[in-house]
Amino acid sequence: MSNLVQLTKMDGIAVVTIDNPPVNALSAAVSAGIAAAVAQIEKDDTIKVVVFIGAGRTFIAGADIKEFGELTSGKIICRESLKPLLVRIEDLRARVVMAIHGTAFGGGLELAMAGHYRIALPSAQVGQPEVKLGIIPGAAGTQRLPRLAGVAKAVEMCAEGAPVKAEDALKAGILDRLVEGDLLAGAVAFAKEVVAKPAPKTRERSEKLGTPEENAAIFAAAHETARKKQRGLLAPLAAIDAIEAATRLSFEQGCQKEEELFTKCLFSDQSKALIHAFFGEREVAKIPDVPKETPTLGVDSVGIVGAGTMGGGIAMVFANAGIPVLLKETDQAALDRGLANIQKNYANSVKRGRFTQQFVDERLKLIRPTLEYGEFAGVSMVVEAVFESMALKKEVFNQLDRICKQGAILATNTSSLNIDEIASATSRPQSVIGTHFFSPANVMRLLEIVRGAATGKEVMATCMQLSKKLGKVGVLVGNCMGFVGNRMFGPYRREAQFLVEEGASVEAVDNALYAFGMAMGPLATGDLAGLDVGWRIRKEFRHLEKPGVRQAFIEDRLCELGRFGQKTGAGWYKYDENRKTSPDQQVAALIRQWTSEVGIPQRQISAEEIVERCIYTLVNEGARLLEEGIALRAVDIDIIYLNGYGFPAYRGGPMWYADTVGLKKVCERIREYQQRLGSWWEPAPLLQRLAEQGKTFAEFSGRQGAAA
Ligand code: 3H9
Numbered sequence: 001m002s003n004l005v006q007l008t009k010m011d012g013i014a015v016v017t018i019d020n021p022p023v024n025a026l027s028a029a030v031s032a033g034i035a036a037a038v039a040q041i042e043k044d045d046t047i048k049v050v051v052f053i054g055a056g057r058t059f060i061a062g063a064d065i066k067e068f069g070e071l072t073s074g075k076i077i078c079r080e081s082l083k084p085l086l087v088r089i090e091d092l093r094a095r096v097v098m099a100i101h102g103t104a105f106g107g108g109l110e111l112a113m114a115g116h117y118r119i120a121l122p123s124a125q126v127g128q129p130e131v132k133l134g135i136i137p138g139a140a141g142t143q144r145l146p147r148l149a150g151v152a153k154a155v156e157m158c159a160e161g162a163p164v165k166a167e168d169a170l171k172a173g174i175l176d177r178l179v180e181g182d183l184l185a186g187a188v189a190f191a192k193e194v195v196a197k198p199a200p201k202t203r204e205r206s207e208k209l210g211t212p213e214e215n216a217a218i219f220a221a222a223h224e225t226a227r228k229k230q231r232g233l234l235a236p237l238a239a240i241d242a243i244e245a246a247t248r249l250s251f252e253q254g255c256q257k258e259e260e261l262f263t264k265c266l267f268s269d270q271s272k273a274l275i276h277a278f279f280g281e282r283e284v285a286k287i288p289d290v291p292k293e294t295p296t297l298g299v300d301s302v303g304i305v306g307a308g309t310m311g312g313g314i315a316m317v318f319a320n321a322g323i324p325v326l327l328k329e330t331d332q333a334a335l336d337r338g339l340a341n342i343q344k345n346y347a348n349s350v351k352r353g354r355f356t357q358q359f360v361d362e363r364l365k366l367i368r369p370t371l372e373y374g375e376f377a378g379v380s381m382v383v384e385a386v387f388e389s390m391a392l393k394k395e396v397f398n399q400l401d402r403i404c405k406q407g408a409i410l411a412t413n414t415s416s417l418n419i420d421e422i423a424s425a426t427s428r429p430q431s432v433i434g435t436h437f438f439s440p441a442n443v444m445r446l447l448e449i450v451r452g453a454a455t456g457k458e459v460m461a462t463c464m465q466l467s468k469k470l471g472k473v474g475v476l477v478g479n480c481m482g483f484v485g486n487r488m489f490g491p492y493r494r495e496a497q498f499l500v501e502e503g504a505s506v507e508a509v510d511n512a513l514y515a516f517g518m519a520m521g522p523l524a525t526g527d528l529a530g531l532d533v534g535w536r537i538r539k540e541f542r543h544l545e546k547p548g549v550r551q552a553f554i555e556d557r558l559c560e561l562g563r564f565g566q567k568t569g570a571g572w573y574k575y576d577e578n579r580k581t582s583p584d585q586q587v588a589a590l591i592r593q594w595t596s597e598v599g600i601p602q603r604q605i606s607a608e609e610i611v612e613r614c615i616y617t618l619v620n621e622g623a624r625l626l627e628e629g630i631a632l633r634a635v636d637i638d639i640i641y642l643n644g645y646g647f648p649a650y651r652g653g654p655m656w657y658a659d660t661v662g663l664k665k666v667c668e669r670i671r672e673y674q675q676r677l678g679s680w681w682e683p684a685p686l687l688q689r690l691a692e693q694g695k696t697f698a699e700f701s702g703r704q705g706a707a708a
Contacts, residue, residue, distance in 0.1 A: 005033025012048040014041055023061035024054045026107040035085050049095045049191035058102025072267055082139035086114035090201045095194050099187035100124045110139040116199040119177045119190050120166045127163040131235045134271030138262035142242035143254040149174050150208040151215050155222045158239040203251045215247050232517045233650055235265050273652030280635040284475045294461035303376040304383050305396055307338025311385035313441030319363040321470050328370050335369050373403050381409040390417055394425035401426035409459050411435040416482045419452035429454035438644045446644030447472040450483055473643050478630035485640045488621040495617045496522035497552035499610055501595050503602035506572050507583050512610035519646025523572040527565035535559040616670055619658040623684035634697035659696040667691035
């Protein structure tokens with residue numbers, strides 16, 4: 001037997017311990033180890049009870065996802081099915097007790113359901129999260145779960161993928177008992193109780209499989225939810241189909257149907273992209289010159305400068321993580337407004353059931369308002385979230401430098417300004433860093449962490465570690481205007497406007513990108529963020545525009561008319577008092593008038609051209625950032641776009657998407673646009689090189705410059 005799985009025997013009780021750190025993934029080797037243990041148990045009549053348990057911090061967090069990648073890329077050619085092994089476990093003469101702590105996810109829960117009984121610590125969680133990887137349970141999960149938990153619960157778990165707490169799993173019938181204290185001792189005690197009881201086989205149960213009428217309603221509602229909440233994703237629909245098979249067919253036939261659907265999903269581009277995103281989220285935490293061992297600074301209190309939309313949202317993020325916050329404004333009225341907004345946001349969260357009132361009360365107690373910088377003397381970190389003005393930011397940092405204790409992290413939430421210039425207002429640039437939260441800060445998962453030329457490694461390591469504590473995905477980037485996310489977003493939105501100038505309607509542009517999978521079209525996004533923000537920045541930087549290079553002009557004209565987007569009730573679209581959007585014929589007429597005045601010929605533009613031009617512009621700028629070393633790796637750009645800009649996860653991010661299209665093709669199309677439209681379409685040198693070499697962005701190891 002491998003050392004990944006150990007079998008010990010004592011007094012008629014066999015204990016099978018799975019020991020494959022860090023999460024006991026059910027790899028081929030672990031499955032082989034379990035099979036060897038089962039073979040020994042099958043031969044040993046003295047064994048009356050078998051306990052399966054995980055060593056370390058968890059039961060089994062699922063199949064080994066790395067092996068899926070090896071399978072689909074052809075590195076391994078076949079995967080032995082787990083299903084027959086699970087049937088052998090279920091058919092053991094001895095009573096089989098699954099003892100769960102940490103997480104029993106995916107293949108882990110599938111193994112657990114093949115046991116006769118399941119007990120768990122109250123802190124444990126179970127789930128079928130496969131759908132988040134673009135697949136469905138592949139080891140009879142879609143067949144055993146409805147038999148244990150009922151059709152509705154199984155559909156919810158397999159189609160949505162959310163974890164279920166032990167207490168809820170007990171209520172649903174997935175678990176038989178919760179035990180406190182030592183899990184193995186609890187399992188052995190439980191085993192002694194059930195040794196004389198029947199050995200219920202999940203696959204033979206049918207009492208929870210429902211009637212065709214009941215099930216039809218469940219499946220119809222689930223399809224509707226999946227279409228709305230998981231737009232464009234194939235796996236949730238496949239998961240529902242597999243469970244539907246469980247209600248109609250025998251267990252064996254249902255398993256065959258599951259296998260077909262599982263294989264189809266596994267080999268889909270969606271699954272490859274989602275698996276890329278899963279590992280990508282973990283890879284971005286690995287920074288070559290800031291290794292895991294880098295010492296970190298404790299962050300046990302934070303000061304926030306500015307109680308506006310961003311400052312208030314950031315205060316909630318820290319409070320939610322249990323970190324006390326001092327929230328500073330310049331006058332009492334602004335402070336009161338900021339606090340009222342925070343209270344309103346929390347009240348909405350209680351209304352929507354996201355937080356309990358007690359949780360919110362505790363969080364609010366952690367946020368202390370102040371008008372004085374002096375109170376910042378004791379905090380271990382400050383996040384500045386004032387208006388985007390270099391002069392103002394420098395003034396704030398100068399004050400912070402005088403007041404904050406040595407070693408305190410001085411972070412700015414700027415979305416585009418130069419971190420080094422901000423740091424120059426202090427005597428300690430090593431303590432200065434960018435922490436770019438995305439709006440709404442308490443909702444969006446992305447945290448772009450910007451390193452300045454002098455930022456200390458322990459400061460970067462602390463912010464990366466902190467991002468996890470705050471429930472964010474931290475991505476370290478280099479310092480340039482707009483950093484990674486916004487520097488790419490500028491040309492993307494500009495291209496959307498060019499398309500409108502050339503004849504596409506506002507709705508056609510947004511609809512095409514929405515259909516591609518973006519959470520929102522680029523023009524509607526502008527309305528949401530406020531068109532005046534970009535307008536002000538453009539006015540400030542107009543002197544840097546290269547003469548003769550085409551500039552988008554419609555948004556400036558809309559702003560001149562006071563159409564700033566949702567907040568003024570009109571922008572690219574019009575909005576009613578509830579911010580409900582509708583197309584605006586007046587804007588359409590103005591656009592035609594303005595484009596005819598400047599002499600832009602109008603034509604029909606296909607949805608394909610709209611998507612290609614917007615997405616390839618994004619990719620081209622991404623390639624530049626990669627070569628400059630502002631982004632460490634292509635995957636860092638992907639994770640930024642998936643978590644901060646509503647890029648569809650099932651396309652893996654802009655760079656992954658370009659790799660799947662093929663860089664040769666992307667580069668050729670960009671060259672065609674360059675000839676047809678103008679110099680701003682010049683392909684990035686890195687893109688040209690990789691295309692010529694037949695390589696992908698994922699293969700480019702990076703210059704590792706500014707961000708490394
Ligand atoms: C499945 O089960 C299909 C079945 O139906 C069977 C079909 C036949 N495989 O997230 P962390 C790595 S599909 C391989 O930082 P945490 C992870 O990459 C699977 N590796 O820890 C990281 O590596 P590194 C269904 C895995 O404490 C390290 O472990 N299951 C796997 O924040 C630590 O991970 C899932 O989808 C895996 N399954 O969170 C669960 N899981 O240190 C996926 C983790 O080199 N996993 N790693 O970067 C999770 O959700 C979280 O990892 C978990 C722990 C909540 C378990």
